[in-house]
Amino acid sequence: MQVLKIENLKKYYGVNANITKAVNGISFGVSEGEFVAIMGASGSGKTTLLNCISTIDIPTSGFITIGDKEITKIKEDELADFRKDNLGFIFQDFNLLDTMTIEENIALTLIINKEDIINIDKKVEEIAAKLGISDILKKFPYEVSGGQKQRCACARALINNPKVILADEPTGALDSKSSRMLLETMNQMNKELQATILMVTHDSFSASFCERVLFLKDGKIFNEIMKGEKTRKEFFDEIIDMLTLLGGDLGNVR
Amino acid sequence: MLGKLAIRNVKRSAKDYIIYLITIIICFSLIFALNLISTSDVVMQLSKGLDMFQYIMYFINAIVLGVICFLINYTTKFIFEKRSKEFGMYSLLGIKKRKINKMFLLESMLLGFIAFIVSMPIGFAVSQFLSLFIVKILELPQAIFIALNLKSVILLAVYFSLIYLLVLWRAGRRIKKSSINDLLNLEKQNEMKLTKSTKHRTVLFLISMAVGIAALVWWNVKFKPSTIEDASIFTVILGCFVLLIISIYGIMISVGDFILSIVLNNKKIKYNKDNLFIARTFSAKAKTMGFVFGTLSMIITLAIFFLNISGLNKGLYDYQIDSNSPFDIAVTDEREHLKDYLEVIQEDYTIKDDFIYEVYKDKTATFLNTAPFADYKDEENKFDPVVKLSDYNILMELRGKDTVSLKKDEYIIVSDLRFKDDMKNYNINNITLSNGTKLKQKDFITTGYWARLSNEYYTLIVPDEVVYNLEINESHLVVNTLEKTNVELKEKIKTKLPQYFVVVNEEGEETTEYYNTVVKGELIESTNTMTMILSTICIYMAFIFIASVGTIIAIQSLSDSSKYKYRYKVLSNLGVKDDAIYKIIRKQLLILFGIPIIYPIIINFCLITSINNIYKIILANNTVYLSYFIGSVGQFLLIYAVYYIATYFSFKRNIKEV
Numbered sequence: 080m081q082v083l084k085i086e087n088l089k090k091y092y093g094v095n096a097n098i099t100k101a102v103n104g105i106s107f108g109v110s111e112g113e114f115v116a117i118m119g120a121s122g123s124g125k126t127t128l129l130n131c132i133s134t135i136d137i138p139t140s141g142f143i144t145i146g147d148k149e150i151t152k153i154k155e156d157e158l159a160d161f162r163k164d165n166l167g168f169i170f171q172d173f174n175l176l177d178t179m180t181i182e183e184n185i186a187l188t189l190i191i192n193k194e195d196i197i198n199i200d201k202k203v204e205e206i207a208a209k210l211g212i213s214d215i216l217k218k219f220p221y222e223v224s225g226g227q228k229q230r231c232a233c234a235r236a237l238i239n240n241p242k243v244i245l246a247d248e249p250t251g252a253l254d255s256k257s258s259r260m261l262l263e264t265m266n267q268m269n270k271e272l273q274a275t276i277l278m279v280t281h282d283s284f285s286a287s288f289c290e291r292v293l294f295l296k297d298g299k300i301f302n303e304i305m306k307g308e309k310t311r312k313e314f315f316d317e318i319i320d321m322l323t324l325l326g327g328d329l330g331n332v333r
Numbered sequence: 334m335l336g337k338l339a340i341r342n343v344k345r346s347a348k349d350y351i352i353y354l355i356t357i358i359i360c361f362s363l364i365f366a367l368n369l370i371s372t373s374d375v376v377m378q379l380s381k382g383l384d385m386f387q388y389i390m391y392f393i394n395a396i397v398l399g400v401i402c403f404l405i406n407y408t409t410k411f412i413f414e415k416r417s418k419e420f421g422m423y424s425l426l427g428i429k430k431r432k433i434n435k436m437f438l439l440e441s442m443l444l445g446f447i448a449f450i451v452s453m454p455i456g457f458a459v460s461q462f463l464s465l466f467i468v469k470i471l472e473l474p475q476a477i478f479i480a481l482n483l484k485s486v487i488l489l490a491v492y493f494s495l496i497y498l499l500v501l502w503r504a505g506r507r508i509k510k511s512s513i514n515d516l517l518n519l520e521k522q523n524e525m526k527l528t529k530s531t532k533h534r535t536v537l538f539l540i541s542m543a544v545g546i547a548a549l550v551w552w553n554v555k556f557k558p559s560t561i562e563d564a565s566i567f568t569v570i571l572g573c574f575v576l577l578i579i580s581i582y583g584i585m586i587s588v589g590d591f592i593l594s595i596v597l598n599n600k601k602i603k604y605n606k607d608n609l610f611i612a613r614t615f616s617a618k619a620k621t622m623g624f625v626f627g628t629l630s631m632i633i634t635l636a637i638f639f640l641n642i643s644g645l646n647k648g649l650y651d652y653q654i655d656s657n658s659p660f661d662i663a664v665t666d667e668r669e670h671l672k673d674y675l676e677v678i679q680e681d682y683t684i685k686d687d688f689i690y691e692v693y694k695d696k697t698a699t700f701l702n703t704a705p706f707a708d709y710k711d712e713e714n715k716f717d718p719v720v721k722l723s724d725y726n727i728l729m730e731l732r733g734k735d736t737v738s739l740k741k742d743e744y745i746i747v748s749d750l751r752f753k754d755d756m757k758n759y760n761i762n763n764i765t766l767s768n769g770t771k772l773k774q775k776d777f778i779t780t781g782y783w784a785r786l787s788n789e790y791y792t793l794i795v796p797d798e799v800v801y802n803l804e805i806n807e808s809h810l811v812v813n814t815l816e817k818t819n820v821e822l823k824e825k826i827k828t829k830l831p832q833y834f835v836v837v838n839e840e841g842e843e844t845t846e847y848y849n850t851v852v853k854g855e856l857i858e859s860t861n862t863m864t865m866i867l868s869t870i871c872i873y874m875a876f877i878f879i880a881s882v883g884t885i886i887a888i889q890s891l892s893d894s895s896k897y898k899y900r901y902k903v904l905s906n907l908g909v910k911d912d913a914i915y916k917i918i919r920k921q922l923l924i925l926f927g928i929p930i931i932y933p934i935i936i937n938f939c940l941i942t943s944i945n946n947i948y949k950i951i952l953a954n955n956t957v958y959l960s961y962f963i964g965s966v967g968q969f970l971l972i973y974a975v976y977y978i979a980t981y982f983s984f985k986r987n988i989k990e991v
Contacts, residue, residue, distance in 0.1 A: 163427020178341040188426045
């Protein structure tokens, strides 16, 4: 079953002669429990695409369906509720609130939407245990490492059981060891919790953890490769080859 | 949870907004203190003139509230923009805007509420301090206690709610209107840019300048003693103010670009030391902050204006005292009576100086005969008063003023400015005294004038040897005491020497008149309470105005310091030493603090110079207003400098933080 479906999505910026076609007719679908990466050079339209899916940006034309809801048709007022129930976010710069402990950060949405306190505690503990951050729950974001912060962000994204988790360069601010740990965590989220993850990344190493990689170029899908039965190493090499073919900025890629 | 979150956020932002918080605490404290005083029964019973104080205060508070409202609104908007990314995050996580709004309101209220609560005890303390001041000025016998009253608390609460209702309503609309994308990117946006092309701005600058000059010239033409009593003067004042407001906004909107185009078009200036960096940093501000700068400039203009009025008022008061009673005691009587006065004074006071001199009559009365009031005088009183040069010089020495010298055939005439202007028209230079001595006028001075010198509007000072054969009109005694005199001394003289106060009038009736004795303490006591009220109010408004301006610029700069930390990091990486960076910051802040004050200072200088056309006749001299002007600007800069220094140190701290 496809949990996210995108049809002929376009997003143009500017007017008349100065028009920028950031996303220019993209169609694809993501099935439930899939872990998909979107790759491409700077300016290829990755972030715009993600912004459209996350309802931050309004597309010029086309359709985005999450679950059974066509999100371009949802009213402004109901969007907040929709995001709360259906989407989870992981950002490059974590976006944790530094006035709150890790625990409170994870539970923030539930707390503000007034869920039952005992229930909240249970959920937070469960997720924290799975992501291996149980022992830092009482700490503040500035007291923990980048990798731990990002795992906290993952926990926050997971807590509502969202239909899709959108990750925007989640390893961008992490060192290679933390990156690897985070990606393994996300893989585990995907495998064990059946989380559907759509990740935008520059980094072919990150992408190699996914099952499918979409390559964007000038606002269009250039190609798509699947992991299938390949090992992660083989898949990594394949991604690199594809990027070479793409003529992308290799300097950024490796 | 919302409450807890709000408290935490307030705690966290406290460091950034400490200047703001302190300012609104001081503002609310002052409002509260003056409310306490103006509603206090004890104070109201002191003097009739104080009734008006209460009504004036309502009016003044309306103006002050307007300014505080601007300050709080601006700061709230500012905090909102700074936090917008966080709010965008909340929204993204699925929290409804209504809830985000509620949280932000709670936070702003909390910040305001802290100020409200803290300002009450501080305001109460300030009111006690002010009461001491009142006691001293009115020379009251005992201290007065200004009690807390419910009316003031309610009044403050009403003011507080009014401000916050307005500010928060606006903030609510702001959140409602902005999309997530706006929220996430708001921090990166500058304030609105008003005009686009540089050419338009130059034209705007020149037009605004012309409007300003026109207003000032109009004001100057109308502010003459001859035209001041016209009914149209209020139209003129109003018209000038409107034109000046237009001019201030126009200039402040365009001045940034105007200066920049000069700096950037001249390579010599542009590449001189750190000019380029500073100019470019400033240009980003100037282009977008024109309107805010305009408002700030207007508030500064008002602040300096109020300080000026307070200064002039004080000058008026000082001159009144000095021209009426430069000595602690002055008595006019027959010479043999004077020692009796001295004896009475000596009973309670230590005499520091005492001096007796005579006023002679010049029956030729050259000056009197040309004056319009000559006809009202009876034959016996038709004379010009004459004082010997040596006597006059001793009086001057006692007053700590410069002495004068005369040649044998010269005289000096001493009068106040009002009569100087009139008498100049008579064009009298050479006179012949009744004993036949011919004298020519050496000078017409106002510095040595005081009303009791000869009990006339003017006095001739002549060489000692020419007074022979002139009849003595009366003798004068002046005394300075070590202790400060008070009203009881006059009473004592009245009761101890009643025989000296009996005057026989034209109809031959005996009356008792006490005007021949002046005691400084009595004069000070009876001086208008309005002087005090006016000065207090002017200083109060000026202070709140300056504090508001200082706070807004401080907050602006400090948010820049954290927003553009990287700029200084880049400079540092490029090898610019810390000291040089601090110097750049100082210069930058100086420009930011300095630009809005230059035009207001020029405007105020022109305004007060024109006002002086009227005031000079009741002030000590023509140019004394300059000292009040400098004093006002000095007071302004003093408070302003505190904000500058506080901003500089916080700025430094902000860019040092990693």
